Amino acid sequence: MASLDEHLEAALAKVEQAGRRRTLRAATLAPQGHIVRDGRSLVDFSSNDYLGLATHPLLAERAREWTQRHGTGSGASRLVTGTSAQVLALEERIAAFKGTKAALIFASGWQANAAALPALLSALPGAAVFCDRLNHASMHAGLAIAGTRQHRFRHNDLTHLEELLAAKGAEAPARVIVTESVFSMDGDVADLPRLVALARAYDAVLYIDEAHATGVMGLGGAGLSSTVPARVDVIMGTFSKALGGFGAYIAGSRALIDWLTNAASGFVFSTALPPAVLGGIDAALDLVPTMDAERAHLRSLADRLRAGLDQLGLDHAGSASQIVPAVIGGEAETLALAARLEQRGFLAAAIRPPTVPPGTSRLRLALRAAHRHEDIDALLEAIAACR
Numbered sequence: 001m002a003s004l005d006e007h008l009e010a011a012l013a014k015v016e017q018a019g020r021r022r023t024l025r026a027a028t029l030a031p032q033g034h035i036v037r038d039g040r041s042l043v044d045f046s047s048n049d050y051l052g053l054a055t056h057p058l059l060a061e062r063a064r065e066w067t068q069r070h071g072t073g074s075g076a077s078r079l080v081t082g083t084s085a086q087v088l089a090l091e092e093r094i095a096a097f098k099g100t101k102a103a104l105i106f107a108s109g110w111q112a113n114a115a116a117l118p119a120l121l122s123a124l125p126g127a128a129v130f131c132d133r134l135n136h137a138s139m140h141a142g143l144a145i146a147g148t149r150q151h152r153f154r155h156n157d158l159t160h161l162e163e164l165l166a167a168k169g170a171e172a173p174a175r176v177i178v179t180e181s182v183f184s185m186d187g188d189v190a191d192l193p194r195l196v197a198l199a200r201a202y203d204a205v206l207y208i209d210e211a212h213a214t215g216v217m218g219l220g221g222a223g224l225s226s227t228v229p230a231r232v233d234v235i236m237g238t239f240s241k242a243l244g245g246f247g248a249y250i251a252g253s254r255a256l257i258d259w260l261t262n263a264a265s266g267f268v269f270s271t272a273l274p275p276a277v278l279g280g281i282d283a284a285l286d287l288v289p290t291m292d293a294e295r296a297h298l299r300s301l302a303d304r305l306r307a308g309l310d311q312l313g314l315d316h317a318g319s320a321s322q323i324v325p326a327v328i329g330g331e332a333e334t335l336a337l338a339a340r341l342e343q344r345g346f347l348a349a350a351i352r353p354p355t356v357p358p359g360t361s362r363l364r365l366a367l368r369a370a371h372r373h374e375d376i377d378a379l380l381e382a383i384a385a386c387r
Contacts, residue, residue, distance in 0.1 A: 116236065117146060119259065126174070132178070133155050182213040207234040243281065298369055309326055365379075
């Protein structure tokens with residue numbers, strides 16, 4: 001009988017044969033839009049630290065202060081002894097930031113989606129669920145946990161969504177629309193006003209993932225949901241991207257948060273985040289509303305990069321955010337291009353199936369406020385030389 005390791009090695013061999021084996025490589029974020037990997041400083045076009053807060057001294061100082069005052073761990077899950085006065089005050093700040101009645105902190109964006117969606121649907125038995133085909137894997141996982149069939153609409157095609165709502169939702173006891181505001185791989189943006197209108201017209205719950213919009217988009221960086229105030233029923237966002245830390249939140253009504261506190265298993269059975277992480281979040285919430293100049297700079301960088309990719313004849317998938325893909329197509333070609341760019345001093349991650357659909361492998365270029373226009377020009381020159 002084969003051992004477990006033998007079974008695993010055989011499975012890995014199949015992944016290797018398909019050219020899709022992944023390995024971990026150490027890297028350290030650095031200031032000025034750089035990252036250190038294998039002892040080399042590279043211009044970083046792969047991290048989600050959009051505003052540079054992961055290395056901001058105020059976050060480090062606040063994390064240190066909260067650790068010295070409250071210790072290194074929370075001690076338990078939130079429903080036991082893991083809820084401190086500090087975390088309750090922080091959730092009030094998050095709700096105010098998002099313009100909602102209440103908010104609940106989760107350990108990660110994946111956990112938030114995978115736990116909140118089944119909990120939500122347990123209160124809506126028989127609900128018809130309508131999902132954008134390119135939603136994040138954590139949302140699909142949450143719906144799979146719930147045992148709910150998805151009606152998937154074509155990416156950002158709200159005419160198709162309306163057709164599905166009319167055809168599949170009319171007889172259901174409830175309807176739920178699940179989508180992202182800024183899509184993590186294409187960098188394009190959902191039409192929130194029209195989504196809100198559809199949700200109202202078809203009496204549907206609207207669930208929006210704001211992981212890549214929080215801190216970067218909307219009024220004071222409060223995400224695109226801030227442009228349609230009090231119109232989105234469930235808002236998920238993260239602290240691990242533009243806010244430079246770790247963790248996630250769900251924001252919405254008081255009843256929603258009370259229900260998730262009771263029914264979201266990933267919340268109920270997880271140890272609460274430690275004080276250092278919470279302190280960093282608290283500092284980020286001080287800074288983000290003041291960073292309009294950084295957000296404007298990100299927009300100018302993205303416009304410059306998209307224009308340059310157009311000149312190179314590379315599709316950028318309708319990007320309208322700080323995430324700008326350069327769609328190459330084949331997996332091997334994309335991996336080779338990323339390797340050549342790294343040799344030239346640029347980290348531009350190659351993204352391939354199953355993360356993106358077959359035939360759409362790409363360089364996912366994530367911009368940071370510390371990047372300069374010269375960095376964009378140098379990257380474009382390197383892509384042109386390496387193709």
